[in-house]
Amino acid sequence: MLILESEAGWNVEAEERAKVKQHIINEMDHLRAEVDRLREHTSPIEPDNAIGRLTRMEAINSRSIHEKNMGRALARLKRLAATLVRVDDEDYGYCRTCDEEIAPKRIWLVPEGTHCMKCLS
Numbered sequence: 001m002l003i004l005e006s007e008a009g010w011n012v013e014a015e016e017r018a019k020v021k022q023h024i025i026n027e028m029d030h031l032r033a034e035v036d037r038l039r040e041h042t043s044p045i046e047p048d049n050a051i052g053r054l055t056r057m058e059a060i061n062s063r064s065i066h067e068k069n070m071g072r073a074l075a076r077l078k079r080l081a082a083t084l085v086r087v088d089d090e091d092y093g094y095c096r097t098c099d100e101e102i103a104p105k106r107i108w109l110v111p112e113g114t115h116c117m118k119c120l121s
């Protein structure tokens with residue numbers, strides 16, 4: 001059964017762990033592509049940019065947005081890489097605060113999450 005359809009919750013079954021791992025690997029591939037794409041937009045902007053001063057300022061602004069997004073993507077990549085090793089741990093999928101099972105939907109959305117929604121809010 002697909003983890004998203006699982007009503008009983010996160011069953012710590014090997015099959016489901018394998019699915020989560022594959023999901024994390026897919027997410028990481030996606031993020032790496034995103035970082036590559038953003039990197040193209042974060043090259044230094046020429047001071048004597050022929051397109052004019054205002055456009056240059058816009059370029060600098062959008063570059064800083066791209067840099068921020070790239071930093072975020074890189075940070076998530078790091079977290080996902082660390083999570084990939086954790087998926088086989090016995091306590092993976094359980095909240096670090098209340099020890100309850102983390103909802104499968106949340107695991108799927110945020111596999112690197114270590115807390116249930118209740119403890120997060």
Ligand SMILES: [Zn+2]
Pocket residue numbers: 095096097098099100115116117118119120
């Ligand atoms: Zn909790």
